[in-house]
Amino acid sequence: MTTKTDKIDRLAELTAARAEPEHGLGLWREAFRRLKRxxxxxSGAVIVLLFLVIAILAPWLAPYDPEARTWDHEVFQNQNIFVGPRAENxxxxxxxxxxxxxxIIVGARQSLLVGVVATGLGFAVGALLGGLAGAAVGLGGRVGQRVDAVIMRVVDMLLAMPSLLLAVSVAAILGPSLLTVMVAVGVTQVPIFARLLRGSMLAQSHSDYVLAANALGVKRRRIVLGHIVPNSLGPVLVQGTLSLATAIIEAAALSYLGLGNPDTSYPEWGSMLADAQRFLSGAPQLAIYPAIVIIITALGFTLLGEAMRESLDPKLRK
Incomplete structure (x- = not known):
């Protein structure tokens, strides 16, 4: 028989259990939990994952050789006669x-390669410049201020030019090639990553943990390299996801302008758009198909990047 005392003890146990603090989760674990909901x-992750799978498995997924002119006898360009969708095609x-x-399938591989390499190049150089500028400001002194001023003026000059115009200028100097597209698109990403990392480091330098570390006598260099830099990389990684979408679009634009791979027989979405321009009246689908996959792929990276930014930034959490 349950007595009144037992009920009170049971209620006290339940109250104590509810009062126990829950174990906190790390920043990235909390962000991942929000992303899943x-x-x-x-939606963005599904699109990106599908794009990656197609790009990696493209040689096995493609039903035919993308460079083989197997049915050239059925196409009459002079008469504006093209073969539309059918059972074998x-x-x-x-x-x-x-x-x-x-x-289209094999072209995803080259678009992925250009996007990843260009974004990686922009991230590496931009993070190096932004990290040096932010660390120089954090370490203080006249030398640090001068280093920061020189680096950021170079970054400002790059930002003063429109990204596509800057990419076209670099590609025109280096000459048309796949490597040229990667470098040209990567150069346009450098100032974005540099300013973002520097700004994030300056914001972190005024945090409470930095003030506490200074009060405890921790060396300034250790605070900057061991605490400020790692805690400033979140927004930069999110920007990397968003920059992949921009890189794919800009790479397609350079290929469309004839500054990409000179071998047009190898499929690439931008060069496919350029080839289809001459046949818009007779076969508009030749331009519609690559345009659709470019838009969907860019949309996937954009959705995922925006969701990551909302999950990592407390001001944007819903």
């Missing part, structure tokens, strides 16, 4: 009698 993040044929679906 965010429909925008899930789901998206039809291009102007040279090549399977359009195979070229």
């Amino acid at each position: 965010n429909p925008m993040a899930v 789901w998206l039809g044929l291009d102007n040279a009698g090549r399977d359009e679906l195979s070229r």
Whole structure:
């Protein structure tokens, strides 16, 4: 038989259990938990994952050789006659009698390569410049201020030029090639990462943990390299995801302008758009298909990046 005392003891136990603090989660674990509940993040992740799988497995997923002109006898460019979707060619044929679906699939690999390498190059150089500028300000002194001033004036000059114009200028100097596209797009990303990391480091330098470390006598260099820099990388990593979408679009634009891979027989979404420009009246689908995949891929990276920013920034959390 349960007595009144037992009920009181049981109620006290339940109250104590509820009063026990829950174990806190780290920043990235909390962000990941929010991402799983965010429909925008899930949609972006699905698109990005699908794009990665297609790009990696492209040689095995493509039904035909994307460079083989197997059906060139069925295409009559002079008469503006093209083959549309059919059983053996789901998206039809291009102007040279090549399977359009195979070229779209294999073109994802080159677009992914350009986007990742260009963003990685921009991230590495931009983070190096921004980190040096932020560390110089954090260490203080006239020398640090001068180093910061020189680096940021160079970054400001890069930011003064429109990104596409800067990319076209670099590509025109280096000459058309796949490497040129990577370098040109990477250069446009450098000032973005540099200013973002420097600003994040300056914001972190006024945090309570930095003041506490200074009060305890921790060396300034250790505070900057061991605490400020690691805690400032979150916004930069989010920007890297967003920059992948921009890099893919800008790489396609350079290829469209003829500054990409000079070998147009190898599929790339931007060069496919450029080739289709001459046949818009007779075969508009040749431009529609690569444009759609570029838009969807960029949308996936943008959705994922925006969701990551909302999850990591307390001011943007819903």
